[in-house]
Amino acid sequence: MVMQFVKNLLLYISAFMPMYVLVLIKLVVELINQNLSFNVLNTINLITLLLLCLASVVGLVWNVKFNNDEAKEVKILTKHNITDQHFLGYFSLFVFFAIPLDLSYVSVYCVYVAILIMIGVVYINNSLYYINPFLNLLGYNFYDITYVEVAGKEQRHAKIFYKGNLQIEDKTYFVKLKNENFSFVDKNHAKKN
Numbered sequence: 001m002v003m004q005f006v007k008n009l010l011l012y013i014s015a016f017m018p019m020y021v022l023v024l025i026k027l028v029v030e031l032i033n034q035n036l037s038f039n040v041l042n043t044i045n046l047i048t049l050l051l052l053c054l055a056s057v058v059g060l061v062w063n064v065k066f067n068n069d070e071a072k073e074v075k076i077l078t079k080h081n082i083t084d085q086h087f088l089g090y091f092s093l094f095v096f097f098a099i100p101l102d103l104s105y106v107s108v109y110c111v112y113v114a115i116l117i118m119i120g121v122v123y124i125n126n127s128l129y130y131i132n133p134f135l136n137l138l139g140y141n142f143y144d145i146t147y148v149e150v151a152g153k154e155q156r157h158a159k160i161f162y163k164g165n166l167q168i169e170d171k172t173y174f175v176k177l178k179n180e181n182f183s184f185v186d187k188n189h190a191k192k193n
Helices: 002-015 017-032 040-064 083-098 106-125 133-137
Strands: 071-081 140-149 155-163 171-179 182-192
Touching (some): 002 017, 002 133, 040 106, 040 133, 155 171
Parallel strands (some): 155 182
């Protein structure tokens, strides 16, 4: 239970990886141009952003590559690419946060952390793991699918990530179904029927 919460928390943290990078770039450029000094708050900001970037990578690798969930062979009946429905809205949130945000003030830093915590509570409580622009930037598309397990007949519904364009004609795939809102298709194990 605790391990699952940590994995979900790291998935949430990874969803904001593009924003961490934007804020980190802004902070480093301001430090290089001597518009900011290395005071306690700026040092904490720099370390926090680096740790969040590291946690993002670790969380995504842990959830994608070292996922112990059972892979099920499925036949995908329908697919609908819904990457655009979530990516642009979330990415605009990053730009909104990163550009005007001046984390050299303690009050702005506290508001920034409070907003991330509030979004995190909603993200985890509602299993919004499929909203992850970092995965989209890595080349994954997000699909809403209807599928049937090869060994069964019951149609089910899931949201999945697939690197590239998902082809469903005459193929079965192995899918690691973490839950209905966060699954990955194993591209290397697609089987022609």
